[in-house]
Amino acid sequence: MFxxxxxxxxxxxxxxxxxxxxxVVTNDLEERIIEHYLxxxxxxxxxxxCYCYWLVYFEHFxxxxxVIAREKEVKKWRREKKEALVDTFNSEWxxxxxxxxxxxxxxxxxxxxxx
Numbered sequence: 637m638f639x640x641x642x643x644x645x646x647x648x649x650x651x652x653x654x655x656x657x658x659x660v661v662t663n664d665l666e667e668r669i670i671e672h673y674l675x676x677x678x679x680x681x682x683x684x685x686c687y688c689y690w691l692v693y694f695e696h697f698x699x700x701x702x703v704i705a706r707e708k709e710v711k712k713w714r715r716e717k718k719e720a721l722v723d724t725f726n727s728e729w730x731x732x733x734x735x736x737x738x739x740x741x742x743x744x745x746x747x748x749x750x751x
Contacts, residue, residue, distance in 0.1 A: 644703035
């Protein structure tokens with residue numbers, strides 16, 4: 637979106653059964669989705685414990701203050717309102733990992749034996 641500039645993202649991930657919504661910010665969306673995937677099953681992180689590595693929603697921002705404000709706003713919402721937000725962007729609740737990467741699982745991870 638903001639090529640050659642730093643870009644911040646607010647995003648929502650879920651698990652395979654879509655019963656958990658995880659709302660967070662990053663300055664590297666692709667890298668964070670990979671990190672969420674690699675932490676699956678890790679009880680020390682919320683995303684890992686809940687297997688939240690399936691991207692269902694994202695927004696890009698130019699300024700860090702704006703993305704943090706958006707995260708704080710959405711985190712206060714009830715689940716129904718968060719679901720409505722996802723519906724406006726991704727009405728079928730498709731896992732967008734397949735759209736932001738050329739392939740899922742990313743090629744960078746194919747050599748790993750622990751996946």
